[in-house]
Amino acid sequence: MTPGKPQAILNAKTLEADRGGRRNPVRAKHRLKHAPHIDTLIRLVSVRVVRIADLILRIGSVTFKQQFGVTPTDLRILIILGAYQPISVNEVSRRTHIDKAWISRSLTPLLRRKLVTSAPHPSDGRASLLSLTRKGEALLREIAPVAQKYQRQLLEGQNPRNAERVLDQLAARAEEMYETAMRQRKNKKRKLN
DSSP: OOTTSOEEEEOGGGOEEOTTSOEEGGGOOEEEEOOHHHHHHHTOHHHHHHHHHHHHHHHHHHHHHHHHSOOHHHHHHHHHHHHHOSEEHHHHHHHHTOOHHHHHHHHHHHHHTTSEEEEEOSSOTTOEEEEEOHHHHHHHHHHHHHHHHHHHHHTTTSOHHHHHHHHHHHHHHHHHHHHHHHHHHHHHHHHHO
């Protein structure tokens, strides 16, 4: 094994057969043998969750863009609007964890397609409030069964309530950890000033 380079280990059980029934090591799934600290990092829940989220986003990019003309970001915005409308761009950004400028850019096609409306904020002249239109609500109703189908496929063989419980617990704990980190960062800045 060359230092600094992972060694591919082909597992006979994971070799894919080509059309003639022969094993095809080129297309084989393989496992890389890493240093123990790399194996530890690869198995981190955060790394695995990000990988799963990336795969789900890729599925969404293909499916929802082709079928409904919305990107995963568009869909996240529409869902948040459906749940919390009327809502400001800042609040959409906070709830989706998407940059405010990216939200603003994403809103342009949604407004043009008349899926979303924008109205002046009653108490802040610089802000506006976003809401779904009837067309936007109808689109979410159309998307919901397709999204549920993908979720059922994703959770196949799992107890959906248990999966939801675990995700809720992970989300709550991650929020706590984030808040703690932000408080510590603020306190550290204060001490430096």
